[in-house]
Amino acid sequence: MIPELGQGVLLVALGLALWGGAAASVGGRAGRPALIESAQHAALGVFTLVSLAFALLIYAFLAFDFSVRYVAMNTNLGTPFYYRITGVWGALEGSLVLWAWMLALYTLIVVLRQRERARELYPWALAVMFVVLAFFLLVMTVAAPPFARLSPVPANGRGLNPLLEDTGMITHPIALYLGFTGFTVPFAFAIAALVTSRVGDAWITLTRRWTITAWYFLSLGLLIGGWWSYHVLGWGGYWAWDPVENAAFMPWLTGTAFLHSVMIQERRRMLKLWNISLVILTFSLTMFGTFLTRSGVIASVHAFTQGTVGVFFLAFLALVVLASLILLAWRWYALQAQGQLDSVVSRESAFLLNNLLLVAAAFTVFFGTVFPLLSEALRGVKVSVGAPFFNQVNVPLFLGLVFLMGVGPLIAWRRASPENLRRNFLVPVALGIAGAAVFFLLGVRSAVAVLALALTLFVAATIALDVSRATRARLRGGERLLPAVGGLLTRHNRRYGGFVVHLGILLIVVGVTGSQAWSVQRESTLAVGETTELAGYRFRFDGLQANEESNHFKVVGRFSVSRNGSRPALMQPTKKFYPQETSPIAGVDYSVGFWEDLYLVLGDFTRDGRQATIKVQVNRLVTWIWIGGFVLTLGTALALLPERRRAA
Amino acid sequence: MRRSLRWLIPLSTLPVLVLLAYGFRSNPRDIPSPLIGREAPSFTLTAFTGEPISLSDHRGQVVVVNFWASWCYPACYEEAPVLEQGWQRWRERGVVVIGLDIQDTDDKAKKFIADFGLTFPNARDVTGKVSIDYGVFGVPETFFIDRGGRIRLRHVGAVTTDVFRTTVERLLTES
Amino acid sequence: MKLAWLVVLLASLTLGPPTPGLAQQPARHVEEEQVHTIATQLRCVVCQNLSVADSPSEMANQMRAVIRERLAAGQSPGEVVEYFVDKYGEWILLEPRRRGFTALVWLIPPLAVLIGLGVVALLIVRWTRRRPAPATPVRLDPVMSERIRREMEAEP
Numbered sequence: 001m002i003p004e005l006g007q008g009v010l011l012v013a014l015g016l017a018l019w020g021g022a023a024a025s026v027g028g029r030a031g032r033p034a035l036i037e038s039a040q041h042a043a044l045g046v047f048t049l050v051s052l053a054f055a056l057l058i059y060a061f062l063a064f065d066f067s068v069r070y071v072a073m074n075t076n077l078g079t080p081f082y083y084r085i086t087g088v089w090g091a092l093e094g095s096l097v098l099w100a101w102m103l104a105l106y107t108l109i110v111v112l113r114q115r116e117r118a119r120e121l122y123p124w125a126l127a128v129m130f131v132v133l134a135f136f137l138l139v140m141t142v143a144a145p146p147f148a149r150l151s152p153v154p155a156n157g158r159g160l161n162p163l164l165e166d167t168g169m170i171t172h173p174i175a176l177y178l179g180f181t182g183f184t185v186p187f188a189f190a191i192a193a194l195v196t197s198r199v200g201d202a203w204i205t206l207t208r209r210w211t212i213t214a215w216y217f218l219s220l221g222l223l224i225g226g227w228w229s230y231h232v233l234g235w236g237g238y239w240a241w242d243p244v245e246n247a248a249f250m251p252w253l254t255g256t257a258f259l260h261s262v263m264i265q266e267r268r269r270m271l272k273l274w275n276i277s278l279v280i281l282t283f284s285l286t287m288f289g290t291f292l293t294r295s296g297v298i299a300s301v302h303a304f305t306q307g308t309v310g311v312f313f314l315a316f317l318a319l320v321v322l323a324s325l326i327l328l329a330w331r332w333y334a335l336q337a338q339g340q341l342d343s344v345v346s347r348e349s350a351f352l353l354n355n356l357l358l359v360a361a362a363f364t365v366f367f368g369t370v371f372p373l374l375s376e377a378l379r380g381v382k383v384s385v386g387a388p389f390f391n392q393v394n395v396p397l398f399l400g401l402v403f404l405m406g407v408g409p410l411i412a413w414r415r416a417s418p419e420n421l422r423r424n425f426l427v428p429v430a431l432g433i434a435g436a437a438v439f440f441l442l443g444v445r446s447a448v449a450v451l452a453l454a455l456t457l458f459v460a461a462t463i464a465l466d467v468s469r470a471t472r473a474r475l476r477g478g479e480r481l482l483p484a485v486g487g488l489l490t491r492h493n494r495r496y497g498g499f500v501v502h503l504g505i506l507l508i509v510v511g512v513t514g515s516q517a518w519s520v521q522r523e524s525t526l527a528v529g530e531t532t533e534l535a536g537y538r539f540r541f542d543g544l545q546a547n548e549e550s551n552h553f554k555v556v557g558r559f560s561v562s563r564n565g566s567r568p569a570l571m572q573p574t575k576k577f578y579p580q581e582t583s584p585i586a587g588v589d590y591s592v593g594f595w596e597d598l599y600l601v602l603g604d605f606t607r608d609g610r611q612a613t614i615k616v617q618v619n620r621l622v623t624w625i626w627i628g629g630f631v632l633t634l635g636t637a638l639a640l641l642p643e644r645r646r647a648a
Numbered sequence: 649m650r651r652s653l654r655w656l657i658p659l660s661t662l663p664v665l666v667l668l669a670y671g672f673r674s675n676p677r678d679i680p681s682p683l684i685g686r687e688a689p690s691f692t693l694t695a696f697t698g699e700p701i702s703l704s705d706h707r708g709q710v711v712v713v714n715f716w717a718s719w720c721y722p723a724c725y726e727e728a729p730v731l732e733q734g735w736q737r738w739r740e741r742g743v744v745v746i747g748l749d750i751q752d753t754d755d756k757a758k759k760f761i762a763d764f765g766l767t768f769p770n771a772r773d774v775t776g777k778v779s780i781d782y783g784v785f786g787v788p789e790t791f792f793i794d795r796g797g798r799i800r801l802r803h804v805g806a807v808t809t810d811v812f813r814t815t816v817e818r819l820l821t822e823s
Numbered sequence: 824m825k826l827a828w829l830v831v832l833l834a835s836l837t838l839g840p841p842t843p844g845l846a847q848q849p850a851r852h853v854e855e856e857q858v859h860t861i862a863t864q865l866r867c868v869v870c871q872n873l874s875v876a877d878s879p880s881e882m883a884n885q886m887r888a889v890i891r892e893r894l895a896a897g898q899s900p901g902e903v904v905e906y907f908v909d910k911y912g913e914w915i916l917l918e919p920r921r922r923g924f925t926a927l928v929w930l931i932p933p934l935a936v937l938i939g940l941g942v943v944a945l946l947i948v949r950w951t952r953r954r955p956a957p958a959t960p961v962r963l964d965p966v967m968s969e970r971i972r973r974e975m976e977a978e979p
Binding site for chain 3: 679680681682776777779780783784786
């Protein structure tokens with residue numbers, strides 16, 4: 001009974017969403033408040049219904065209702081409690097429920113927060129949100145029904161993909177989807193601006209926080225995804241340039257470009273067309289990502305099983321792209337703004353370059369991702385485009401971006417005088433060059449690493465310079481040190497929030513550079529009692545041990561790890577055998593450190609447990625990436641604080 | 649800019665959308681082998697029964713080389729009887745079936761052979777070298793080699809009676 | 824219990840001896856570094872988007888052994904890579920070739936960046952030219968200046 005109820009609830013929600021979309025757009029067009037009011041009620045209704053469906057699905061998981069196909073495929077009697085909940089969004093159907101639920105939540109928040117503010121834009125934005133919502137609900141009722149029955153009812157389920165049995169899987173999809181769905185709001189307001197021809201700054205001001213929030217969750221989702229890949233997949237890396245990773249990275253790049261280019265529009269009333277295009281692009285790329293993940297068109301580790309869903313997503317992607325761009329062409333003349341610059345050397349130019357590099361990186365990633373399809377379509381040959389390509393092509397772009405990250409915030413708007421340049425950049429540039437020399441003398445020979453670290457130093461110096469200068473100005477005004485810094489951060493929270501985010505990015509840059517340049521690894525086959533060495537560590541193989549867990553069988557390798565004769569620590573990498581999987585899953589054992597991580601993966605072993613192959617890695621500076629993510633969080637929070645403009 | 653040119657913007661996305669739609673027609677997991685039509689890589693291995701198996705001993709015969717593993721369930725379990733029947737039915741007409749067990753253990757493989765009562769020559773490719781020589785992605789994969797020693801067909805997944813019969817008959821009728 | 828049986832079955836399957844290729848002493852000294860470099864260029868055939876260097880699978884293990892052996896036999900890294908392309912097709916290259924059709928994937932992104940740079944440069948130049956001419960001092964006609972003088976004198 002409950003499955004039918006769930007499916008019915010989704011159907012009603014679909015009807016309500018369609019009604020909401022129609023009511024909001026007709027109400028907006030004819031200026032009839034009653035209709036808009038009705039659409040608002042629909043938003044509340046849809047949210048309630050999708051929440052109910054979500055709860056029913058969770059209930060089906062907790063109750064082991066194997067008569068529901070989705071439950072039977074993604075859980076079994078041995079699945080631990082927590083993973084029965086997270087298993088709800090572990091595969092295609094449930095991930096769509098989570099997605100729709102977040103979208104419904106966002107729609108409701110838009111209603112609650114914006115209804116009094118943008119009277120002209122708001123009904124249309126609401127209508128767009130309803131259309132997107134209706135699409136997801138349509139997919140859930142037609143192509144991928146989460147509550148579809150299975151007959152005959154199996155005694156036990158197949159079980160969750162073991163790779164998803166991890167805390168990272170609780171948080172990664174949530175953060176990622178909050179980011180993906182979050183970009184729907186700026187997109188909806190951009191479309192509303194086009195429809196109403198109010199293409200001024202109103203939609204940008206209204207959606208600033210939304211954009212930052214969506215951008216933040218997307219960043220967080222990417223970082224947690226990296227962390228999950230690092231400690232679960234057992235290949236020792238955090239980013240593989242897999243098509244699905246790329247699909248999440250592209251909207252991040254264009255979203256970042258948008259965050260910067262809106263500042264030019266706010267300041268100089270330029271780039272209206274460009275900003276609307278960027279939002280359309282970013283939202284289209286999130287849709288492209290969902291299409292890629294769920295269509296099976298491009299092979300990927302993260303791909304969900306394919307089905308007819310892909311066709312739906314492609315059709316919707318086509319609708320989004322074509323409809324938005326036709327609107328854009330229609331409003332072409334309203335979007336023309338007098339571009340005007342006072343000087344080539346100005347913050348405006350730096351931002352334009354920043355946008356160019358970010359969009360170029362997004363294009364590169366896109367082109368590389370779809371190139372195998374192009375090759376197959378045009379000449380029938382399957383090719384791969386993998387990490388070596390993406391690294392080589394993107395590294396120069398990223399280095400350029402790091403450089404601009406130092407230039408942009410300090411160079412003057414309109415026209416940077418030689419005095420401005422000297423004052424702001426002489427010391428940081430000198431530090432950067434000195435840093436490059438020091439790194440070289442310390443033995444860093446990779447040109448990319450030297451350049452990346454020197455640029456990082458340069459950017460960090462510009463930030464330090466700016467903060468210290470502003471703090472000193474406040475100290476001269478008679479404030480004490482801590483209140484001075486605090487006041488600086490909270491009063492100019494957008495600017496300094498941005499700086500903190502930049503610091504977080506710098507930490508990530510150092511982490512990525514360091515782990516690429518200095519990580520070492522070794523693979524050895526050891527008999528019990530034998531040792532191998534790597535980077536000052538000694539690893540002794542002490543034997544194997546087998547355990548039976550609730551839903552799998554586990555072989556544990558025991559290794560004593562010591563460094564320079566220190567007391568040995570026990571490390572236990574495992575191999576897990578799940579009945580539903582043909583190949584075993586590696587259980588990495590790692591110890592995380594500030595400078596380096598120890599990372600052990602158990603390979604093959606003999607049946608009697610006398611011999612085993614072990615892959616040991618010493619990964620350098622990876623932790624900086626996660627710290628960077630934390631700093632990024634602080635910066636975003638600061639930027640999102642309500643602006644406090646006290647009379648000085 | 650000419651007035652009408654702006655409509656090219658939405659139009660320009662059409663090729664990309666068409667390309668993505670093309671993706672539905674291709675299966676990313678199905679990668680064609682470059683070995684079709686080329687001479688089959690030679691190999692010499694020791695059969696489970698102890699005697700040597702060599703591809704070169706079967707020049708002039710139609711050879712079916714099947715890569716399998718005991719853990720490959722269900723596909724390898726489905727095709728094992730098909731291969732055995734094919735071997736029984738066509739061996740007089742000069743068809744040889746050779747099973748190559750990869751990424752497996754000795755006892756499990758022997759048990760598999762015993763369970764299915766396989767009588768055609770079977771060997772373990774312990775180092776995986778032969779499977780790499782044949783460009784094998786996974787199990788099961790089956791290669792049909794003609795009398796001239798050329799690979800004519802690679803079948804991915806369980807071999808069916810139909811595939812076996814039609815391919816072998818076709819290769820036998822060729823001189 | 825069926826589950827337990829399956830578990831034991833699966834567990835016992837992979838408990839084979841480690842790949843012999845690993846233990847063999849190569850004929851010629853081969854740097855592990857070199858094996859690793861080649862392995863990072865090859866796509867693991869049983870995984871998705873992992874290189875032979877990164878994959879923990881047995882197949883990748885065997886492929887690394889083949890790389891090691893071919894290097895030990897005196898083949899150049901290029902020849903080793905060619906061997907794998909010969910068997911698996913271009914698909915196995917994680918880094919597409921810089922010649923033929925796949926040269927496009929290397930050429931088009933940099934080309935796009937260059938075009939983008941050109942467009943941005945063009946826009947910046949055009950927009951800087953468009954800035955309003957600095958205000959020229961306005962010439963006052965004698966009548967006007969006379970009036971200003973009178974009104975200023977009228978001030979107390």
